[in-house]
Amino acid sequence: xxxxxxxxxxxLKKGPWTADEDVKLREYIExxxxxxxxxxxxxxxxxxxxxxxxxxxxxxLRPDIKRGRFxxxxxxxxxxxxxxxxxxWSAIAARLPGRTDNEIKNYWNTHIRKRLxxxxxxxxxxxxxxxxxPHSTSHLNDNLANLLFFLxxxxxxxxxxxxxxxxxxxxxxxxxxxxxxxxNSTHVSEDEKFDAYAPQIHDHQFQPYNSSSFLQSxxxxxxxxxxxxxxxxxxxxxxxxxxxxxxxxxxxxSQMLLPPLVxxxxxxxxxxxxxxxxxxxxxxxxxxxxxxxxFTSYTSSPLxxxxxxxxxSTEDDIDSILNFEIPDLTELLY
DNA sequence: AACCGTCCCAACCGCTACTTG
DNA sequence: ACAAGTAGCGGTTGGGACGGT
Numbered sequence: 001x002x003x004x005x006x007x008x009x010x011x012l013k014k015g016p017w018t019a020d021e022d023v024k025l026r027e028y029i030e031x032x033x034x035x036x037x038x039x040x041x042x043x044x045x046x047x048x049x050x051x052x053x054x055x056x057x058x059x060x061l062r063p064d065i066k067r068g069r070f071x072x073x074x075x076x077x078x079x080x081x082x083x084x085x086x087x088x089w090s091a092i093a094a095r096l097p098g099r100t101d102n103e104i105k106n107y108w109n110t111h112i113r114k115r116l117x118x119x120x121x122x123x124x125x126x127x128x129x130x131x132x133x134p135h136s137t138s139h140l141n142d143n144l145a146n147l148l149f150f151l152x153x154x155x156x157x158x159x160x161x162x163x164x165x166x167x168x169x170x171x172x173x174x175x176x177x178x179x180x181x182x183x184n185s186t187h188v189s190e191d192e193k194f195d196a197y198a199p200q201i202h203d204h205q206f207q208p209y210n211s212s213s214f215l216q217s218x219x220x221x222x223x224x225x226x227x228x229x230x231x232x233x234x235x236x237x238x239x240x241x242x243x244x245x246x247x248x249x250x251x252x253x254s255q256m257l258l259p260p261l262v263x264x265x266x267x268x269x270x271x272x273x274x275x276x277x278x279x280x281x282x283x284x285x286x287x288x289x290x291x292x293x294x295f296t297s298y299t300s301s302p303l304x305x306x307x308x309x310x311x312x313s314t315e316d317d318i319d320s321i322l323n324f325e326i327p328d329l330t331e332l333l334y
Numbered sequence: 335a336a337c338c339g340t341c342c343c344a345a346c347c348g349c350t351a352c353t354t355g
Numbered sequence: 356a357c358a359a360g361t362a363g364c365g366g367t368t369g370g371g372a373c374g375g376t
Contacts, residue, residue, distance in 0.1 A: 016344070016370095038361070054362075055345070090364060105365070106343050 013047045017056055021046060025053055026061050059102045066098025070107055078104060079112060083126045 017025075028044035034057060037050030046053060059065075070078070074096060081092040089101035089108075096104065113123040120128055 014346075036361095051347095051362085052345080058363095059344075087365065101364075102344075109366095110342055 012041075012049050012052075014052070017060075021048070022056070022061060025056060029057060029061075055102075059100045062100075064098055065100060070099075070111075074099070075107075075112060078108065079116075079126075082108065082112075 013021075024044050024046055028040065032043070034040075034054075037054045039050070040046075041048045041050055041053050044053070048056075077096060078092060081095055085091050087105075089105040093099055093101040093104050108123075116123040116126070122128070
């Protein structure tokens with residue numbers, strides 16, 4: 001694993017770190033503290049550049065790093081945070097004690113991204129990937145696909161949750177040997193737990209479309225969303241019906257936010273170019289892009305008083321909406 | 335046993351943001 | 356205000372591990 005031993009033209013070593021190098025770096029930092037990475041390698045007797053030392057320390061040697069598999073709760077948190085922050089791996093890592101941005105980024109790319117794709121969700125937008133769903137062969141899938149097509153055409157008029165549920169059902173139904181309620185629980189992988197968990201949450205969360213309750217609650221807490229023409233609010237106004245559903249708790253799982261559909265190119269472009277925006281722009285985008293995956297849940301609504309007409313005012317606002325609890329999976333899986 | 339393809343992740347690269355003078 | 360140095364971040368790479376044939 002890792003890279004082949006190499007050395008740069010400046011004589012500095014590159015590639016995987018040896019145990020001896022780790023000891024030198026760790027002992028030096030324990031004695032003198034981290035920082036001044038430019039001079040650290042020379043002082044510590046390492047033939048490495050400061051950048052390499054910093055990365056080794058922050059990604060591997062730091063004593064507070066939690067190693068090992070990501071728990072279900074951690075994965076859930078990562079998906080939630082990614083839906084809010086995009087590929088802001090350092091920001092996500094800051095909210096997951098013991099995990100590094102590099103670790104989370106790798107885990108996202110190798111595990112979670114694939115899982116979302118399997119579920120028929122776009123890993124960038126967290127939206128249903130209607131264009132990418134495979135053609136079905138069963139009558140059930142045909143019917144679901146037809147329903148999806150119809151709902152998609154009428155999405156301004158129908159409950160977006162229904163559209164999301166249908167999409168996920170179709171995606172799950174496309175998977176061979178997909179068992180939603182697996183009796184043979186002896187060897188359930190984390191991936192399988194996720195796949196099994198998704199439809200359960202959908203069942204809990206499905207509820208009649210009620211845009212008025214949404215608007216009322218937000219008017220109470222944050223004065224509601226304005227209809228000003230400021231950047232970002234046009235998107236929100238356009239999606240007013242899209243966001244408008246009840247925020248009441250159902251079965252211990254509170255409301256979910258549904259992302260824009262992939263074929264909404266404006267929204268898709270918005271999310272894909274998220275990283276190129278400045279902080280203010282990003283915070284404005286967050287107000288129109290609070291998309292969680294369908295199987296996530298909050299105990300505090302992301303649309304509560306933390307939200308203003310201009311989106312998040314501070315990172316604390318993001319923290320406040322991330323104070324969610326994860327239902328006990330054992331009741332669902334065992 | 336040998337080969338091949340895929341997965342995984344540590345480490346690197348290049349860019350941007352921040353700090354300092 | 357500006358330039359140079361430094362730190363941090365996100366995307367990408369590459370090679371060992373592993374499973375299938």
